[in-house]
Amino acid sequence: MRRENVRLQFQRETFMKFRLSILALLLALFTGAAFAHGNEVHVKGTIEKISADSIRVKTADGKSVEVKLAASTVYLVRSNNEDKPAKAADLAVGYLVVIHATSKENALEASEIKFSVPIRSKAATSAPAKLKP
Numbered sequence: 001m002r003r004e005n006v007r008l009q010f011q012r013e014t015f016m017k018f019r020l021s022i023l024a025l026l027l028a029l030f031t032g033a034a035f036a037h038g039n040e041v042h043v044k045g046t047i048e049k050i051s052a053d054s055i056r057v058k059t060a061d062g063k064s065v066e067v068k069l070a071a072s073t074v075y076l077v078r079s080n081n082e083d084k085p086a087k088a089a090d091l092a093v094g095y096l097v098v099i100h101a102t103s104k105e106n107a108l109e110a111s112e113i114k115f116s117v118p119i120r121s122k123a124a125t126s127a128p129a130k131l132k133p
Contacts, residue, residue, distance in 0.1 A: 041108060043067055043099040046118070050091055055113075057097055067101050067108045078116040091115060 045059040054068045069088060077086040091097075097115045101108040 040100045040102055040111065043097070043101060043108065045097065047091060047093050047095045047097055047115070050093060055091065055097075055110075057099065065108070067099050067110045068104075070109050070111075073110045074112045076112065076114045078114055083114060086115070094118060 043057050043059065043065050045057040045065070047055055048058045048064060049056040052069075054066050056064050056066045058064055073088070075086040075088060075090065076083040077090060078084075091113070095115045096118050097113055099108075099110050099114075100112040101110045103109075
């Protein structure tokens with residue numbers, strides 16, 4: 001009987017150590033994901049206006065956010081589930097964007113801009129139904 005108690009206690013300790021190890025691993029993963037972008041700000045929305053040195057984005061909550069463009073800004077177009085290199089001239093009003101920006105001198109400066117052409121709804125692209133007399 002004593003031998004079974006020792007074995008049972010060993011199994012409990014081993015299981016407890018395993019659970020603590022898993023918990024520590026998950027905590028490390030989530031902490032790393034939380035700090036992945038450091039001090040960058042994400043701006044997501046639709047392009048409202050484009051100028052030579054900045055773009056204005058309308059976010060989902062209706063706010064307009066201006067982001068300055070830099071010579072070092074990286075442009076990527078999302079097409080067929082792939083990010084492909086692009087240039088500033090490829091941007092257009094109405095495109096969907098996700099911008100990674102840093103705060104510099106009370107303004108946002110884009111380090112990376114990912115964009116895609118919005119998908120039109122079926123109702124907008126199909127011909128209107130004709131009424132029968």
